[in-house]
Amino acid sequence: MIFISCAFPAEARPLIDFYMLKKIPRHFKFEVYEGEDLVLVISGMGAVMSAAALSHVLTLYSAKNTDVAVNIGIAGAVNEIYKRGDLILCNKIVNTFSERCFYPDILVKHDFKEGTLLTYPRPVLGREKVLHKGDLVDMEGAGFFEAASSFLYIHNIQVIKVIYDFLDDLTVKRDEIYKLIGEGLAKIDSFLKTLEKANELIENPLTPEDERILAQIARNLGLTFTMEKMLYNLALAYKIVKKEKDLKFLEGYLGLKPNSKKEGKYYFELIKERLKI
Amino acid sequence: MSLSKNGLRFSPFSHIYVEEEAFDFPITREILSKFEKSRIISIYNYKEVFARPRQNYNLQKKAVKLILAVKKGQFLFGGPEVCHNFGFENFYYTSPILNCPYNCSYCFLKGMYPSSNMVIFVNIEDFFKEIEKLLKEKKKLYIAASYETDLLALERIVPYTRFFIDFSRKKEDLLIEIRTKSANFNAVKDVLPSENIILSWTLSTEKIASKYEKNAPDIKKRIKSIKEAQERGYKIRICFDPLIFYEDFEKDFKHLTENVFNNIDPERVYDIGLGVFRIPSDYLKNIRARGIYDEIFYYPYEEGNKVYSVEKNIKDKMLDFSIKELSKFLPKEKIFYL
Numbered sequence: 001m002i003f004i005s006c007a008f009p010a011e012a013r014p015l016i017d018f019y020m021l022k023k024i025p026r027h028f029k030f031e032v033y034e035g036e037d038l039v040l041v042i043s044g045m046g047a048v049m050s051a052a053a054l055s056h057v058l059t060l061y062s063a064k065n066t067d068v069a070v071n072i073g074i075a076g077a078v079n080e081i082y083k084r085g086d087l088i089l090c091n092k093i094v095n096t097f098s099e100r101c102f103y104p105d106i107l108v109k110h111d112f113k114e115g116t117l118l119t120y121p122r123p124v125l126g127r128e129k130v131l132h133k134g135d136l137v138d139m140e141g142a143g144f145f146e147a148a149s150s151f152l153y154i155h156n157i158q159v160i161k162v163i164y165d166f167l168d169d170l171t172v173k174r175d176e177i178y179k180l181i182g183e184g185l186a187k188i189d190s191f192l193k194t195l196e197k198a199n200e201l202i203e204n205p206l207t208p209e210d211e212r213i214l215a216q217i218a219r220n221l222g223l224t225f226t227m228e229k230m231l232y233n234l235a236l237a238y239k240i241v242k243k244e245k246d247l248k249f250l251e252g253y254l255g256l257k258p259n260s261k262k263e264g265k266y267y268f269e270l271i272k273e274r275l276k277i
Numbered sequence: 278m279s280l281s282k283n284g285l286r287f288s289p290f291s292h293i294y295v296e297e298e299a300f301d302f303p304i305t306r307e308i309l310s311k312f313e314k315s316r317i318i319s320i321y322n323y324k325e326v327f328a329r330p331r332q333n334y335n336l337q338k339k340a341v342k343l344i345l346a347v348k349k350g351q352f353l354f355g356g357p358e359v360c361h362n363f364g365f366e367n368f369y370y371t372s373p374i375l376n377c378p379y380n381c382s383y384c385f386l387k388g389m390y391p392s393s394n395m396v397i398f399v400n401i402e403d404f405f406k407e408i409e410k411l412l413k414e415k416k417k418l419y420i421a422a423s424y425e426t427d428l429l430a431l432e433r434i435v436p437y438t439r440f441f442i443d444f445s446r447k448k449e450d451l452l453i454e455i456r457t458k459s460a461n462f463n464a465v466k467d468v469l470p471s472e473n474i475i476l477s478w479t480l481s482t483e484k485i486a487s488k489y490e491k492n493a494p495d496i497k498k499r500i501k502s503i504k505e506a507q508e509r510g511y512k513i514r515i516c517f518d519p520l521i522f523y524e525d526f527e528k529d530f531k532h533l534t535e536n537v538f539n540n541i542d543p544e545r546v547y548d549i550g551l552g553v554f555r556i557p558s559d560y561l562k563n564i565r566a567r568g569i570y571d572e573i574f575y576y577p578y579e580e581g582n583k584v585y586s587v588e589k590n591i592k593d594k595m596l597d598f599s600i601k602e603l604s605k606f607l608p609k610e611k612i613f614y615l
């Protein structure tokens with residue numbers, strides 16, 4: 001799944017239209033939109049809000065570490081080589097408040113420019129106010145990245161900014177934002193799909209269905225946390241080593257409902273034996 | 278740029294992370310001059326990148342980045358029990374580079390480091406100073422300099438093998454081992470051999486090399502490199518480590534040893550190291566917890582002294598057979614095993 005975080009409705013709108021996302025009515029604090037294998041959240045302004053909103057959706061949708069999270073929004077350019085509308089993939093993100101730096105893991109080839117993003121706690125008007133070394137300025141990137149780092153593989157966390165201003169004017173025009181982000185969407189979409197594809201190379205050999213069956217067996221047999229972990233590891237090893245074989249035979253154990261702990265342990269031993277390599 | 282089987286375009290060495298302090302070192306400038314197209318990103322401490330949480334070792338291997346750093350703290354470490362000391366009392370190892378350009382499935386580094394990015398410590402002179410200090414203290418010293426990397430394979434990026442060779446010269450009572458799987462002897466062919474250096478090649482049966490030693494040169498090329506090094510006058514060590522059990526192991530190992538000693542002079546081999554696949558239990562746990570799914574880490578192993586390995590009877594059988602085969606070419610005193 002891909003999780004997209006935007007600070008403002010104006011930044012989200014082109015993405016909502018492009019991916020034909022539908023608003024989920026049940027969320028109150030943050031606006032959440034859903035599409036096919038894609039979730040978008042509108043966080044509001046600032047690093048803390050961005051972190052909170054992303055954590056909210058990653059938890060809500062039980063994100064796996066192979067899911068992708070991307071922060072998309074407008075930014076002000078410090079570096080004079082940038083032009084309005086340039087798409088920047090951030091290779092270094094500085095939280096100018098805490099002075100912490102974050103480094104996205106850029107593994108796949110892309111068509112963006114790259115740069116160092118400075119996340120400030122307030123809007124920055126005037127280049128002379130930029131006191132750190134960097135190429136562009138926003139108010140969310142560092143919060144988003146730090147929060148996502150607690151959930152996902154680091155290569156799955158990316159920040160893409162569209163150059164909107166040059167720190168000379170804080171006026172925000174919705175239709176211009178729509179146009180600038182909209183123009184970059186084909187590139188952004190291609191990048192996100194590439195990232196998803198890269199994750200297929202490191203997918204857990206146990207499918208969600210395998211995991212569901214294992215969890216059900218553990219519940220039925222009343223296994224302890226340690227025993228459940230052991231069952232999981234045995235199933236994983238079985239699938240990796242005996243490549244051609246699947247775990248369908250485990251379905252046969254779903255009907256086991258022991259009447260005592262002793263009986264549960266007996267069945268557990270039976271399954272362990274069956275999973276031996 | 279590398280293209281994976283599913284058509285993905287990965288970007289190895291697309292970024293080079295450089296510690297602010299490392300920019301001042303000549304080696305940094307030399308390395309950066311070889312990667313003109315890479316983006317240089319300034320960092321404060323290499324661990325900011327190398328020790329990030331939730332990196333995926335195997336995926337990163339497809340797009341390895343370089344990190345140039347200045348080593349601080351401890352430079353030399355006591356040789357671990359899972360490694361051969363080859364009969365030397367004061368056995369230490371040092372790591373001027375962390376991680377290796379190859380991607381062997383069985384590599385313990387996958388459980389040791391959180392990242393497969395390569396860290397090159399650019400203050401190599403400080404490593405040499407520390408070695409000299411310890412040599413003075415211990416009088417005799419045996420140092421493995423390429424356990425957590427492959428220095429010779431990286432010689433074109435950073436010429437540390439030749440630095441170690443030059444450093445070791447005329448230092449009696451110091452012996453430095455440079456272990457490699459590379460076929461890159463040519464990179465140091467012009468360097469005058471040193472009595473205090475052992476160039477050590479790791480070899481496996483063809484089946485294991487092709488199945489598990491991704492990116493490493495094939496056995497034929499490695500043997501050619503050993504031959505060239507031997508002819509140039511270097512001390513040569515051959516390591517059959519790790520030995521990995523499979524049905525035709527004995528037949529293939531016999532074939533491998535015959536192949537090796539048909540090409541190189543056994544009498545001029547300094548010694549041989551043998552070791553059955555083993556991995557510290559902490560590393561194996563890390564590997565399994567980090568979403569690394571290489572088959573070799575999922576066989577049932579026996580645990581002893583916090584190290585996982587194959588069952589004792591299989592291990593003994595493999596070692597007995599290997600020693601018997603190698604004894605046809607070298608005296609037993611030259612064969613070290615674990």
